Amino acid sequence: MTRWRWLGLAVALLAGSAAGQQGGTVITTRTLSLGTATPGGGFPLYGDAFAKVMTEADPGLPIVPRNTKGSNENIPLLERGELDLGLVAGEPAYQAFMGIDRPKTRLKILTAIFSSPGLFVVRADSPYRNIRDLVGQTVVFGAKGSGLPIMSRYMLDGLGLKQDDDFHAIYLDRAGDGPAMVLDGRAAALWGAGIGWPGFQAMASAPGGARFIAPSVEEIAQVRAKHNFLKLLTVPANSYPGQSEAINSIGSWSYVLARENLPDDVAYQLARTLHGAEATLCATLAQACETTAANTVAAAPSLDLIHPGVLKYLREVGLAK
Known part of the structure; x- marks a missing residue:
């Protein structure tokens, strides 16, 4: 065998050892970045669990979470190719997909991650009982750049209220400070x-406890009449300490979005790995139990x-046409 043939064989062997093979698909090992949000919020908690479970399930596609300012930063970072994947709340994703106040994005959904019913929380000894009681009060609406203030803005607009005019609105640098x-x-x-949102957990677990404030049945109907992309969602009873009854509210689904040019075979492999590890992800983090292939199809505004x-994977398993 000539030196050149030996060299070619060595290169081929090295290339083979750097690739992962699963179900007939060969993907060269590479690290994927996942944008989350500021520490103390739900996205970093989810992102850490997602990256851990996915990397253990498929070491050939390791995922590394990265703290960002949240949804409103993750979208442009993905569009510039500075992130491979990013966690994005439902309202910023909706605005990006529809081209509201910006050009339509070409980013794509990798998976729906969890539903997000929106609520206010107050101390248990607070005099405030409904949303109208909070008018004129100081309210923390979430971290700058996150999707939470956008969700609340839509909800309040549906009730004829303006977030920055009718409340003393506070926007945080760190979600965990609220x-x-x-x-x-x-x-x-x-x-x-x-x-499982950390801010609610901290409030409900504090001495004295907490009380949740959600829109009433009439207010939910009023908001959805104006913003029908918001969905009726429920926080099951006992989701938080002291919360003995289910709470109905409105909100949206959050997503893992992928950069536009993420290769199809990489996205296919991620979907196959993720939905093969649904039970493990659920056992790792309670709110990740909603991260399923079926929920991705149901939550996506359109296929x-x-x-x-x-989508290729979802069609193979009979969840999409």
């Missing part, structure tokens, strides 16, 4: 969303917004 501001009296309420590689 509960302390309510507990020590600097703010009357904290806005948040989801099941053409799902990444083509993911």
Whole structure:
């Protein structure tokens, strides 16, 4: 065998050892970046669990989470190719997909991650009982750049209220700073969303406890009449300490979005790996139990917004046509 043939064989062997093979698909090992949000919020918590489970399930496609300013930063970072994947809340994703106040994005959905029913939380000894009671009060609406303030803005607009005019609105640099501001009296309420959200958990677990404020049945109908992309969602009973009854509210689904040019075979492999590891992800983080292939199909505004590689997988397993 000539030296050149030996060299060619060595190169081929090295290339083979650097690739992962699963179900007939060969993908060269590479690291994928995942944009989350500021520490103390739900996205970093989810992102860490997602990256851990996915990397253990497929070491050939390791995922590394990266703290960002949240949804409103993750979208442009993805569009510039500075992130491979990013967590994005439902309202910023909706605005990007529809081209509201910006050009339509070409980003695609990798998976729906969890539903986010929006709520206010106050101290249990607070006099505030409904949303109208909070008018004129200091309210923490979430971290700058996150999707939470956008969700609340839509909800309040549906009730004829303006977030920055009818409330003393506070926007945080760090999502985790919100509960302390309510507990020590600097703010009357904290806005948040989801099941297992760290801010709600901190408030509900504090001495004295907490109370949640959601829109009434009539207010939900009023908001959805104006903004029908918001969905009726429920926080099940006992999701938080002291919360003995289910709470109905409105909100949206959050997503993992992928950069436009993420290769189809990479997206396919991620979808296959993710949905093969659904039970493990659920066992790792309670709110990740909603991260399923079926929920991705149900939550996507339309199937053409799902990444083509993911859609190929969903069609193979009979969840999409």
